[in-house]
Amino acid sequence: MGSLQLKSIRKAFGDHEVLKGIDLEVKDGEFVIFVGPSGCGKSTLLRVIAGLEDATSGSVQIDGAEVINTPPAKRGIAMVFQSYALYPHLTVKDNMALGLKQAGTDKGEIETRVTKASAMLSLDPYLARRPAELSGGQRQRVAIGRAIVREPKLFLFDEPLSNLDAALRVQTRLEIAGLHRRLKATMIYVTHDQVEAMTLADKIVVMNAGAVEQVGSPMELYNKPANLFVAGFIGSPQMNLISVERLPELARAGIKTIGIRPEHIALSRESGEWRGKVIHVEHLGADTILYLETEVTGLLTVRLFGEHRYDADDIVFATPDKAFMHRFDASDRAMA
Ligand SMILES: Nc1ncnc2c1ncn2[C@@H]1O[C@H](COP(=O)(O)OP(=O)(O)OP(=O)(O)O)[C@@H](O)[C@H]1O
Numbered sequence: 001m002g003s004l005q006l007k008s009i010r011k012a013f014g015d016h017e018v019l020k021g022i023d024l025e026v027k028d029g030e031f032v033i034f035v036g037p038s039g040c041g042k043s044t045l046l047r048v049i050a051g052l053e054d055a056t057s058g059s060v061q062i063d064g065a066e067v068i069n070t071p072p073a074k075r076g077i078a079m080v081f082q083s084y085a086l087y088p089h090l091t092v093k094d095n096m097a098l099g100l101k102q103a104g105t106d107k108g109e110i111e112t113r114v115t116k117a118s119a120m121l122s123l124d125p126y127l128a129r130r131p132a133e134l135s136g137g138q139r140q141r142v143a144i145g146r147a148i149v150r151e152p153k154l155f156l157f158d159e160p161l162s163n164l165d166a167a168l169r170v171q172t173r174l175e176i177a178g179l180h181r182r183l184k185a186t187m188i189y190v191t192h193d194q195v196e197a198m199t200l201a202d203k204i205v206v207m208n209a210g211a212v213e214q215v216g217s218p219m220e221l222y223n224k225p226a227n228l229f230v231a232g233f234i235g236s237p238q239m240n241l242i243s244v245e246r247l248p249e250l251a252r253a254g255i256k257t258i259g260i261r262p263e264h265i266a267l268s269r270e271s272g273e274w275r276g277k278v279i280h281v282e283h284l285g286a287d288t289i290l291y292l293e294t295e296v297t298g299l300l301t302v303r304l305f306g307e308h309r310y311d312a313d314d315i316v317f318a319t320p321d322k323a324f325m326h327r328f329d330a331s332d333r334a335m336a
């Protein structure tokens with residue numbers, strides 16, 4: 001079991017309030033991802049959950065029991081950091097076993113757990129090596145192995161893949177997804193990476209300036225962002241957020257901003273809703289990203305599937321798919 005409830009978590013450093021009353025429910029076995037701009041309080045919240053940082057006020061419950069006064073080692077939580085913090089003089093095997101040894105776990109039990117974790121993470125060939133003799137991805141797996149052997153109720157990951165190169169990130173991301181399926185453990189994971197968030201999460205928590213903006217499944221956040229912040233934060237390239245200054249009929253309906261994702265705009269050389277000029281084109285192979293300047297919208301990003309032969313200074317017409325248009329009111333809330 002590993003459910004988690006946070007109630008009104010506040011944390012201040014001096015008079016700087018970093019967490020401004022966080023409420024969150026995480027179900028047993030869920031994979032929850034925290035995203036948000038740098039400095040919004042993601043790591044601080046993880047550290048409060050782990051007990052490495054005291055909350056100023058509020059409640060942390062694991063499986064229904066209050067743990068706010070329980071020391072970190074007794075919370076049944078394992079945390080994996082971005083810097084793996086392995087012991088350089090210990091072998092891979094001893095790095096994984098150390099926490100259990102210190103906790104006085106029986107030798108046979110340690111052996112069983114380390115063997116199992118090593119097999120799960122494909123670390124068997126490296127057990128006798130020291131961290132300096134491993135690649136970044138292998139070191140990251142050892143750090144994860146060290147968490148697994150403790151059989152925690154709850155795993156906390158703070159940007160565990162940000163030190164890895166692109167290919168290795170993809171591979172390790174798949175491994176973490178597989179690990180979650182096999183262990184059926186509750187995982188809370190902080191990342192800056194949109195793709196990691198969208199592909200790994202059952203539930204994404206979007207944080208901004210110490211508060212939760214929205215909680216939902218990846219597709220809920222993508223299809224129905226609750227406000228302008230989430231609309232702009234989830235999705236890459238970003239959703240186009242267009243002020244209605246030059247769209248009087250929308251302004252009359254009480255709309256302040258419309259949002260349209262780059263992939264929900266059609267492009268034509270002949271005719272369409274918004275006439276504009278191509279500023280820049282990015283040919284990505286699988287996609288073509290165009291940046292236009294139109295009279296009505298100002299800068300507009302358009303994403304076309306596949307390769308398209310547009311050039312800077314071409315005159316084009318962009319037509320948004322109305323079914324995918326988002327509308328926001330004067331307080332930046334999504335309108336029905
Ligand atoms: N020990 C501390 N003392 C004072 N301020 C702190 C301390 N730790 C964090 N902060 C401040 O709290 C805020 C939140 O920091 P936190 O590390 O939680 O952000 P984050 O969302 O994890 O950012 P990043 O994405 O850059 O890792 C920041 O403004 C930071 O400067």
Ligand SMILES: [Mg+2]
Binds near residue numbers: 044
């Ligand atoms: Mg952080």
